[in-house]
Amino acid sequence: MDNKGIEIRWHGRGGQGAKSAALLLADVAFKTGAYVQGFPEYGPERMGAPITAYNRISNKEIRVHSNIYTPDLVIVVDETLLAAVDVTKGLKKEGAIVVNTDKSADEIKPLLNGYEGRVYTVDARRISMEALGKYFPNSPMLAAAVAVGKVMDTKQFLDEMKASYAHKFAKKPEVIDGNMKALSLTLEELGEV
């Protein structure tokens, strides 16, 4: 992360937790002492409708309050959006995109309107089912955003998330380990980015 910081755009469907993931990312990046912004763009509020959420993370105070049109990183939480939304629109060539899919990056590339930058895939469904027994794609995609966006050191990320989940799930401690496992499995599978 340089001085100009990083701008991230999330694409998901209502109810999948893309907005929550963006807010969680702002939350965890704040722990590094960075200036952060996490905000959703609301259209008609209904389950399944395409939604967008955004993050700005910077070492300098963030004053801009517009949406993000030329992101450094795009996270696609739902693969079916590739056919419905131009997810790479404005995405910087030197940036990257992460797609939640069981396909490989090479299989996904032809679906990205000729995007020439780095492409990563995360099988958030399999990881989530393995770690949590349920399909919650936002924890794996959050881990992917942190790793690919180099938002913070991944070890610090895991430590902070553990504290954050312990607080968030104080009344459901049984899901803390599963969520932590989803994060670390994602980081392992992505490897060096």
Next chain:
Amino acid sequence: MSKKDRMSGNEAVAFAIKQVNPDVMPAFPITPSTEIPQMVSTYIANGECDTEFIPVESEHSSMSATIGAQAAGARSLTATSSCGLALMWEELLIAASNRMPCVLALVNRTLSGPININCDHSDGMGARDTGWIQIYAENNQEAYDNFIQAYPIAEDKRVHLPVMICQDGFITSHAVENILLEEDKDVKEFVGEYTPEEFLLNPGKPMAVGPYSVSNYAMEARYNQEMAMENSKEVIIEVARKFKEKFGRGFELFEEYRTEDADYIMLIMGSAAGTAKQAVDDLREKGIKAGVLKLRVFRPFPADEIAMALKNCKAVAIMDRTESYNGHGGPLASEVLAGLYRNKVMIETVAYTYGLAGRDFTVETAYEIFDEIKDVAENGKKVKQHRYIGLRSLEGDK
């Protein structure tokens, strides 16, 4: 000691309410302000503050109950947005004319139609002539800081008027950003205890609130109300100075960003001001002397102060995030222009309407506007005096 934290604008205002711990909060939910009463009721349920929360059946009732509680002698408030504020219309006037120092946390959202939940200032601007003091915020920090200053302004004996603390719906209310929070005891000390001079639940001094007034007296009541609004300006400045002394931040009637030598100034309110400041920094690097005047206090309107702040620039873009449907500009434009004329400040102006119903306002849009007013001032470019910016199609506009 301030504490570094991060939260949304709604969280920030709910946190300030918890710290101030007012006596009574009647509220009815409406997007995007719903989280404020929701979070306050959670604080109450957790025993973190002891405000009496009254769930009501409409905004007409929430403002009525706020007035009733305030008249009884309780420090009161409510929160709302958009159509909720419109439904309070009658009560807003009653709160102000009965000189109730209550507070309303407004999360600005457009008014119908087309029906839409996103930000513009049409709700707040619709209430501009109801007799409420109106203070607007650029971000979560200012929403928090402004709320802490609301009661000291409202309850001052020279004022005795209700105060509306406004922030942009979603853009500010739902965005998580960095914030400095003050300690409970410092906030409580700043706001102070409420000791009403006269109140309904005072058996030693019976009184009536809101009785009929014959024509022989009603006009004097209005005059007194207008005098209170005029007086409030110095009180707002005093409270802002006291706040800055104690907590080290904030602005008085408006913020002047790089305006001291500016040729071209954008006059704007709310979250878009931050975006405009970024554009100013970028343009300054290219040698263009741009600046931003961010209006904080819309009521009372600092017409003379604005005219003095603008008098040395060549052109000003007056940015309204609402429409007046009067054929020549929004409320900000009308009032700024009146102030410029009265002060004989004859600079170039263009009135822009932007950001309606959540239309995004970008740094590039700000460049475009600065470019245009520069063209107007330098080359005498003729443009319509009332322009829409950021439309999908500019047919019929250019």
